[in-house]
Amino acid sequence: MAKVTIDGKTIEVADGTTILQAARMIGPDVAPPTMCYYSKLKTSGGYCRTCLVEVSKGSEKDPRPMPKLVASCRTTVMDGMEVKNNDSEKVTEARKGVVEFLLLNHPLDCPVCDQAGECHLQDLSYEHGSAKTRTDFERRTFEKIDIGPYVQLHMNRCILCYRCVKVANQITDGRVHGVINRGDHSEISTYVEEAIDNDFSGNVIDVCPVGALTDKTFRFKSRVWFTKPVDAHRNCDKCSGKVVLWYKGEDVLRVTGRKDQWGEVEEFICNTCRFETKKTSDWTIEGPRKLDNHSVISANHYEFLKKPKELTINTVKPLAIEGGNN
Amino acid sequence: MGKKLLLANDHVPGIQSYEVYRKHGGYASVEKAIKTMKPEEVVEEVKKSGLRGRGGAGFPTGMKWSFLAKPEGVARYLVCNADESEPGTFKDRYLMSRIPHILIEGMITSSFALGANTSYIYIRGEYYYVAQILEKAIAEAYANGWLGKNILGSDYSLDLYVQVGGGAYICGEETALLESLEGKRGNPRIKPPFPAIAGLYGCPTVVNNVETIAAVVPIVNDGGDAYAAIGIGKSSGTKLISASGHINKPGVYEIEMGITVEDFIYSDEYCGGILNGKKLKAVVAGGSSVPVLPADLIITTANGEKRLMSYESLADGGFATGTMLGSGGFIVMDETTNIVENLHTFARFYHHESCGQCSPCREGTGWMEKILHKILDGHGTLEDVDLLWEIQRKIEGNTICPLGDAAAWPVASAIRHFRHEFEEFVKNPNGIKKVKHYESTQNLVTA
Ligand SMILES: Cc1cc2nc3c(=O)[nH]c(=O)nc-3n(C[C@H](O)[C@H](O)[C@H](O)COP(=O)(O)O)c2cc1C
Ligand code: SF4
Ligand code: SF4
Ligand code: FES
Numbered sequence A: 001m002a003k004v005t006i007d008g009k010t011i012e013v014a015d016g017t018t019i020l021q022a023a024r025m026i027g028p029d030v031a032p033p034t035m036c037y038y039s040k041l042k043t044s045g046g047y048c049r050t051c052l053v054e055v056s057k058g059s060e061k062d063p064r065p066m067p068k069l070v071a072s073c074r075t076t077v078m079d080g081m082e083v084k085n086n087d088s089e090k091v092t093e094a095r096k097g098v099v100e101f102l103l104l105n106h107p108l109d110c111p112v113c114d115q116a117g118e119c120h121l122q123d124l125s126y127e128h129g130s131a132k133t134r135t136d137f138e139r140r141t142f143e144k145i146d147i148g149p150y151v152q153l154h155m156n157r158c159i160l161c162y163r164c165v166k167v168a169n170q171i172t173d174g175r176v177h178g179v180i181n182r183g184d185h186s187e188i189s190t191y192v193e194e195a196i197d198n199d200f201s202g203n204v205i206d207v208c209p210v211g212a213l214t215d216k217t218f219r220f221k222s223r224v225w226f227t228k229p230v231d232a233h234r235n236c237d238k239c240s241g242k243v244v245l246w247y248k249g250e251d252v253l254r255v256t257g258r259k260d261q262w263g264e265v266e267e268f269i270c271n272t273c274r275f276e277t278k279k280t281s282d283w284t285i286e287g288p289r290k291l292d293n294h295s296v297i298s299a300n301h302y303e304f305l306k307k308p309k310e311l312t313i314n315t316v317k318p319l320a321i322e323g324g325n326n
Numbered sequence B: 001m002g003k004k005l006l007l008a009n010d011h012v013p014g015i016q017s018y019e020v021y022r023k024h025g026g027y028a029s030v031e032k033a034i035k036t037m038k039p040e041e042v043v044e045e046v047k048k049s050g051l052r053g054r055g056g057a058g059f060p061t062g063m064k065w066s067f068l069a070k071p072e073g074v075a076r077y078l079v080c081n082a083d084e085s086e087p088g089t090f091k092d093r094y095l096m097s098r099i100p101h102i103l104i105e106g107m108i109t110s111s112f113a114l115g116a117n118t119s120y121i122y123i124r125g126e127y128y129y130v131a132q133i134l135e136k137a138i139a140e141a142y143a144n145g146w147l148g149k150n151i152l153g154s155d156y157s158l159d160l161y162v163q164v165g166g167g168a169y170i171c172g173e174e175t176a177l178l179e180s181l182e183g184k185r186g187n188p189r190i191k192p193p194f195p196a197i198a199g200l201y202g203c204p205t206v207v208n209n210v211e212t213i214a215a216v217v218p219i220v221n222d223g224g225d226a227y228a229a230i231g232i233g234k235s236s237g238t239k240l241i242s243a244s245g246h247i248n249k250p251g252v253y254e255i256e257m258g259i260t261v262e263d264f265i266y267s268d269e270y271c272g273g274i275l276n277g278k279k280l281k282a283v284v285a286g287g288s289s290v291p292v293l294p295a296d297l298i299i300t301t302a303n304g305e306k307r308l309m310s311y312e313s314l315a316d317g318g319f320a321t322g323t324m325l326g327s328g329g330f331i332v333m334d335e336t337t338n339i340v341e342n343l344h345t346f347a348r349f350y351h352h353e354s355c356g357q358c359s360p361c362r363e364g365t366g367w368m369e370k371i372l373h374k375i376l377d378g379h380g381t382l383e384d385v386d387l388l389w390e391i392q393r394k395i396e397g398n399t400i401c402p403l404g405d406a407a408a409w410p411v412a413s414a415i416r417h418f419r420h421e422f423e424e425f426v427k428n429p430n431g432i433k434k435v436k437h438y439e440s441t442q443n444l445v446t447a
Helices: A019-026 A089-104 A120-128 A163-170 A203-207 A271-275 B018-023 B028-036 B039-049 B061-066 B091-098 B100-114 B125-143 B174-181 B210-222 B224-229 B261-266 B295-299 B311-315 B339-353 B359-376 B382-395 B403-427 B429-433 B436-446
Strands: A002-006 A009-013 A052-057 A081-084 A145-147 A151-153 A178-180 A187-189 A213-215 A228-233 A242-248 A251-256 A284-288 B077-082 B118-123 B159-164 B205-209 B238-245 B251-256 B280-284 B292-294 B329-334
Touching (some): A002 A019, A019 A052, A052 A089, A089 A120, A163 A178, A203 A213, B018 B100, B028 B210, B039 B061, B039 B100, B039 B210, B077 B100, B077 B174, B091 B125, B091 B210, B091 B238, B100 B125, B100 B159, B100 B205, B118 B174, B174 B205, B210 B238, B261 B295, B292 B295, B359 B403
Parallel strands (some): B077 B205
Antiparallel strands (some): A002 A009, A145 A151, A178 A187, B238 B251, B280 B329
């Protein structure tokens, strides 16, 4: 076990726990924002740098502070470690920088983006960014690509978090999806547009923190905040069948996985449930979905909204960090 | 004449071939190591020698070797980093193409020390002809019993392969190199784990620069103490310097660590002074990534001491008034050089070479290049200079691999030491446009 203190709050966690996991266990007040880490995807994290924290004391044994800010999602705790997240000016500065970098080439087309309202980049910019942009250069642009019949890739909005790549590698068969080119020309690609053709390919939509991968069956149907989320399940031979149905009036406009307070799905769902089962009669309704994540969509539309502060300690058991990149 | 250890036989006709190399004492270190030493003893000599990695970071090689994990029944690898892509650095190419066998010999001796039975030389795609030279040398080494099964009748066996990369600067970063060697996209890995624990194919791996591995040959032949006696303080031995720019004698020089920078630039033994008798303006002492220093600070430190060609002396004063030995890519600029333009060239390079994994480097490198282009185009403002400073600060230290730092440092140092030039550009764009150099940039930018 290791004792770690984050922004003055101490918790004891199992060895091998990352700073981020420990912070999430303490609660959302001290948990750094994440754009690429996803506890259900192995080797995720490390890319976006929004979760950088300052380690002001390395450990009981070696109390020296770490010379650089570290990615909390990829750094394991040591006994006696002291971490500053919100309490560190350096972190606030660096994070502001990261937001600026992430927005540098982002089209800021929220008014026409289906993700708006539940977009992690919106939330991040709102909380950690600055109101003004300092660039007037042309932004990089790509053509939209249809990845199979259900998913559209809008590369302009991508922040290269690699989550969809890891979904493709880890929960679908065969590697069909990756990153081509380099630097700010990098692009998510299937090499062959039609190539993602798989029972679980729709999950790339749920893991995408921005509107780069969107559900074509939901395209432009409604702003998300005008739809009502309802927990439902069905007997499915491919997945757990536990989903959220998003209603407008009597119609199910879209089906997604159930996301926890960190915006991560509890379980991955199959394409049949997601794209092909959109009648109320297909489902057993459980009741309204509580939206825990602190976001535009939860701002004032649902009376059962809990403020993050009241949330209890999170009990997710994230995957252990493993070596390698894929 | 300074002592030469790696290039001592550079002048010998035919030294590229096995016979001539062998006749001049080649492969003695392999014989000595395999026949008379235990692997740990070789590591011990390397530790004693004080040899530091010649790839750029200057990490003590003996220490790196002793960190190598040695779990039972798991393969260990030695990988030679011949990706040499740092602008201003071309020493490894010179060494490999002139005396390929010294690298092969170093690889065998070092692999023996580390207990590696399979080793690789990862070379950049643009050095294809060098790879062919190495392939030939390896074939000769196999034919003469230096590689393969039971070398010199011992129970030590080694296979050595050359792998040609696609040609990407980032594949010189050791973990990106390993990814590439495994056949994947050359993205740096997130560390830990470090290669010494989980490197190539997840096995313990040492990655060393070409020059580092070649230096093991004289270290084993003459002993670590003899090597440590050369040079100055913790900068022991000799170093290959790739000298380029406005000098009379550009080329690769083997220097004894500790000669003065002034001597290196002006003596006839080395650079032979500034081209056309012009005045020295600035030097990038260790490859494009290290901070540029103006003439006065490169010749003497801020304390007024003569600056030496050594890790410590070049770093004296930190980044405020010092720089780094880096990979030994020594770029000299005379008084006609336009620092903003030079910086733009570097910035363009880092933008082009960023792998794009982490946001500060992916976005920041492109942004800095665009701002520099704007300033060169005569549309810059004073705020742009401040913005450049801010951007580099937000990249430095916040990225997965050191390429981010490498992109930030040249920008920081150019502004730190030559801010007036940026301001001149901004305030008087038309005056600057008349400078002949500007035309050349224009062509580059639109090409
Ligand atoms: C972007 C980048 C490029 C690099 N390129 C090279 C290279 O071309 N050759 C090299 O030897 N080391 C290069 N390095 C350093 C290697 O990561 C590594 O430190 C080195 O190969 C270790 O060898 P050494 O200890 O013998 O210096 C590079 C590092 C970075 C971050
Ligand atoms: S498409 Fe979405 S999930 Fe995939 S890398 Fe881009 S932002 Fe991440
Ligand atoms: S610092 Fe640059 S090159 Fe290195 S991993 Fe990040 S994006 Fe890639
Ligand atoms: S969440 Fe840790 S780096 Fe992206």
